[in-house]
Amino acid sequence: MSTNPTDIAPHVDPAWVDAFVLELRLRDVPGDLVGDALAQVESHVLDAGTSADDAFGDPRAYAATIAETAARPTPDEPGAMVPPALGGAALVVAITGIVAWFGDGAVDVTGGTLAVVGAMLALPFVVQRYGTPVLRYLVESSFWRIWLLVTASGLLLAGVALVGRAWQVATVAAPALTVPALVVVAVAAVLGLRDASDVDPLLPPGADRATAEAAIRRDTRRLRLLTSTIQVGFVAGAVGFAVLLTRLTP
Structure with missing residues (x-):
């Protein structure tokens, strides 16, 4: 089992993947949701035969739309x-x-x-x-x-x-x-x-x-x-x- 983003989405441009995952992480999106979103991008790219840029646009902007509906983790106690x-x-x-x-x-x-x-x-x-x-x-x-x-x-x-x-x-x-x-x-x-302390690894679906x-x-x-x-x-x-x-x- 790999938690490397480029292993979860091997057919997506690595630069797009890195920017997408980084933006989701900066917005405190949980690792399992990041993995699900990345797997969906990979599936769409394979099925449609298009690049992630063409299908989803700017990775940061797309990550922002996902983050708007994602549940955030409880903030750490002081x-x-x-x-x-x-x-x-x-x-x-x-x-x-x-x-x-x-x-x-x-x-x-x-x-x-x-x-x-x-x-x-x-x-x-x-x-x-x-x-x-x-x-x-x-x-x-x-x-x-x-x-x-x-x-x-x-x-x-x-x-x-x-x-x-x-x-x-x-x-x-x-x-x-x-x-x-x-x-x-x-x-x-x-x-x-x-x-x-709790850790939050990036998880592919079913991991x-x-x-x-x-x-x-x-x-x-x-x-x-x-x-x-x-x-x-x-x-x-x-x-x-x-x-x-x-x-x-x-």
Whole structure:
């Protein structure tokens, strides 16, 4: 059983299929309905001997008409974003604490620190609320527009952090801040890897949903594990570089 769109509709132009499926997914149409619609397009193309463009027109416009009558899934609860929000905020605190631990052993909690931590706490909830328009923008944008957006966001956050350094809130011993933060990061990572949230694979008519969902969950866990490993490597490198600079700075 294949959940690849081009396998479900092998006689339809792959570019048309990709645009059609992407638009349906962006409009939160369930995977089984996407598979049914794609199978119907394939059947019509075979029976009529015409292209999907000639029979259905623009794939995005046709997907929009289907989405108008499709049942939408229940939106995710905000509570599902709590672990990644806490994990991201704790990671910022942990990195700051580790660098200070190898320095003078004290962490200066400033307005900049609080701003970055607050941004990391809010980010998952913002993505959950505005994920679809953001994803549409990323899909439809060029590499350079995405690069500029990411760079501008990073510079804005860095600027806020630097400006906020003038407002010192407290000074905390590095171990007292770092160890709890690392525990929160570890717990959030484990919860992310064990997340059994519902998945929605693209299903051809008559496909076994349980088998498809199990395969998707397995692939998702592998991807999360790989992503987490890469992130740990980058963080370790960044912390090592920061510690080296601290040691070399007189």
